[in-house]
Amino acid sequence: MTGLDVPLTPLRFLERAVEIMPDKIAIIDGQRQWSYREFAAAVQALAKALRATGISDGERVAYLASNSAEMLIAHYAVPLARGVLVTVNTRLSAAEVEYICGHSGARMIVGEIELLRSLRDAGCEFATIDDWIELPAVDGLFTVPSEFHSYDAFLTRGRGGDLRWEIDDETRTLAINYTSGTTGRPKGVMYSHRGAYLSALGGIHHSGFGQETKYLWTLPMFHCNGWCTTWAVTGALGTHVCLRAVRAESMWSLIDEHQISHLNGAPTVLTMLANAEQAHLLTAPLTITNGGAPPSPSIIAAIRGLGASIVHVYGLTETYGPYSICEPKPEWNELDTEHHAELMARQGVGMITANRLRVVRPVLSPEGELIDVAADGAEMGEIVMCGNSVMKGYYGDEDGTRKATEGGWFHSGDLGVMHPDGYVQLLDRAKDVVISGGENISTIEVEHAILSHPEILEAAVVGVPDDKWGERPKAFVVTASGAQLHETEVIAHVKSRLASFKAPRSVEFVNELPKTSTGKIRKNELRDAEWSSRPLMING
Template sequence: MRLIDFFDRGVSLDPGRVCLKDSQVSRSYAEVQRQSCRIGNALIRDGLRPQAKAAVYSGNGAAAFECVLGILRAGGVWAPTNARNAVPENAYILDNCDVEILFYHSDFEADVEELAARCPKIRLYVCIDAGSGRGPALADWIGDAADTDPDIPGDRDTLASIFSSGGTTGRPKGVMWTNQVWEVMLASFFTCMPVRKPPVHLVAAPMTHAAGGLALLLMAVGATQVILPRFDPEPVARAIQEEGVTHLFLPPTAIYGLLSHPGIADYDFGSLEYFIYAAAPMSVEKLKQCLEVFGPVMCQTFGQAEAPMLCTYLSPEEHLVAGDAEREGRLASCGRPTLFTRVAIMDDDGQLLPPGERGEIVVRGNLVMPGYYRNPEATAEVSTHGWHHTGDIGRMDEDGYLYIVDRKKDMIISGGFNVYPSEIEQVIWGHAAVQDCAVIGVPDEKWGEAVKAVVELKPGESLDEAEVIALCKAALGSVKAPKSVEFWPTLPRSPVGKVRKKDIRETFWAGRERAI
């Protein structure tokens, strides 16, 4: 099936059900279907060929989702582009993905003017909310385009989208998702998280990443998408209560902000069925707070752009281990492999390792991308020994639960010992005064690299360096304890909320010949 076929399935279940709802509009599945057909037919009229690339440059919004569906309807390939990125990075992404049509919101008109100078492959601009100097308004551009399905053929190997890798170690790479990748993600999702009633999904994280992918999955079962322009604790809590939200995805940093919001316990979260967290390891102590505040609804997935979202799954039931010391340690895991994906631990020589051994997490199956767009060298590099290499270091226990130890590139070598920042961060996150933290290696004449913690405190809280170091020594010993601690007002974060260790590390390694 094509990705757009799954949306049409959602329409067939209840055409009158609300599909997209933001602060401006509320549109039914039938209305969104007709609008996606108009956009798709207008794209075909203006020369969009099957498999040509198009993007939407906008914040979260109903009209932005309609444009994505229109691109798919026309047989085009959606290239998600987060408008919160720096313009040069987005220009690179658009050019690298060969985008030729750009839908954009007038809020970003200044960005679009710069993009026009940097991206000569873009031949058509359409403003989704109003006319502008660069492109016509969407309503005018559609004109009398038909609201019937153009029904462009496609099969499991047809490209549906090109997501960009994080680019934390260099230029972003275009990750190709075929219809088959989407199919396997859909099958994995609903196998792990079956629905018992029409869902209500809150889109609060950027729709160009996991929240948008999750929205497209849930449209297959007729879910209502309640769309917020961005993450903000109070509107998120209020929307869950007022809209009866059943499904929510947030990265850990956003969840920490939600937990620390004054009065969070006063809201009613009884409608929640699945509160999904992913994208980075989460503090076990804060996860326990989540269970107290939100109830038995927390679930974790592990994936990456190259093998999206559902390589492993830790269910709400598997979170209910309070008081069971033997099982409580599983809260630090990201669950067990899902039904359609193999997950293993591999050493540098390509040998699969037994339970308990640390090595690189590798995955195999049809959830894995077919490759990077126009980059066979990078594709080959991450596909050695017949597995996709995630770049994450992990271990599996005897029961098949996967524990992410760290990113391979984040490992600190201090005095000849391998130190994994995530286990130190887990200890620091557990302190009541800590909002978030990052542990990195900094240059040191004696140790080569010294362990350093950079800590962001909750508003109004205080903590000193000695207390943090003593806390870590007691839990992990002297080798792994930070040699120094700094307190920053806020940690640098990516547009999707991940702490940018690269930026923190550059603060301490600037001007040096080596960076390790």
């Protein structure tokens, strides 16, 4: 930095909000509310307590909590203390939490009582952790007697005047977010203050956040720091409405009560909203930013039918969450519903705060540079990204960082095509493509064809062993309540929309699909069960 440059940090968003609208409601968590003035005071109290406990200059603080006011406060307080926030997936096993805390070297773990107890009961050893802090329940109360330090008691450790809402170096690590680890040990993805600031601005612009925004927390804050929306809503001077458990009834209740204007989520959240008993035509504008997996054209059409609008984004943990957006074009509004939904299901172009999105071939040029695929919507390649919206690197893993950023671009492992209009479409994860008799079959394409059936709610397609073809596609399907479908009907429906060789050879009807905490279907579990010939217990 030179001259009058000031390091970028999302901490500034909260300072600015207090300057402009100190008395506006910033957070709603059940019956509890915080104004922006109270929000900032709570952040200062926690940051000073952290400093008094020795958290500063890159020390890591782990949080194991659902979407709560205290979790949101931590997104400002930990970096304000110059610590590093490590938000942990609440659905992980005790052993996985133990690994993440150990790998990150967390000095403290803050969490909800049931989650902390599960770690203690499992006999986990946390060599680096000095303090266990219990967060209050949704009503603000604690268990009595507590096995851990209470959050309120911890706050009394803080002393002195307020800390300055600034940072000395915008490349400082603000947070470490761990990947799902479905193909091995999870990796710790490092976010910088600069990257979080810019990614939050991208969210403000593309999701259309403003002063009237009432944002419902359907997306876990522990996932990519809520796609940086923890900072974006504050930057827009909006209101955070916390939701600790994502259920259709709760979502619709809060949407109606607070006239929710925005929420984020994976396609499974859209499916839950559209097919809930409480579903009805919206009385106020609602923008849903969808990511995590490509939405099917049919669910996009269903959400639009409720009166909501869809913002479709694409990204990974390594890209602060959303990196690209399917930027709608005015002429698309003249198209029929099905064609419009097909275009909106694409992953699109780089966001305003990101670089362009590329699709490249597996071989480098003679000069050692990446080569783009033809923009014909047919040639498949790997999606790569670079710039401020890409991670600093993997914590404690230089080799992994080097491999992931070969050629100066982050390699996503996702396969897609580039359309003539410059929009990217994701076809599959490299590991999910089914190669049957030498033909590449996109499981996403097959899933979208299945989901176009009016009586099917969810679908997952994976490759399973086949003596003749090597592997073949198999579909796992969740039907609407009361639907009576046969395997042959589903296969015939797919063949009416796609080439016959792409259709699943078998269909298994299940009550639910295994999912991550953010609503992504765990295809690895389905695939592993088939290849190991183990029965998959998803009906019980």
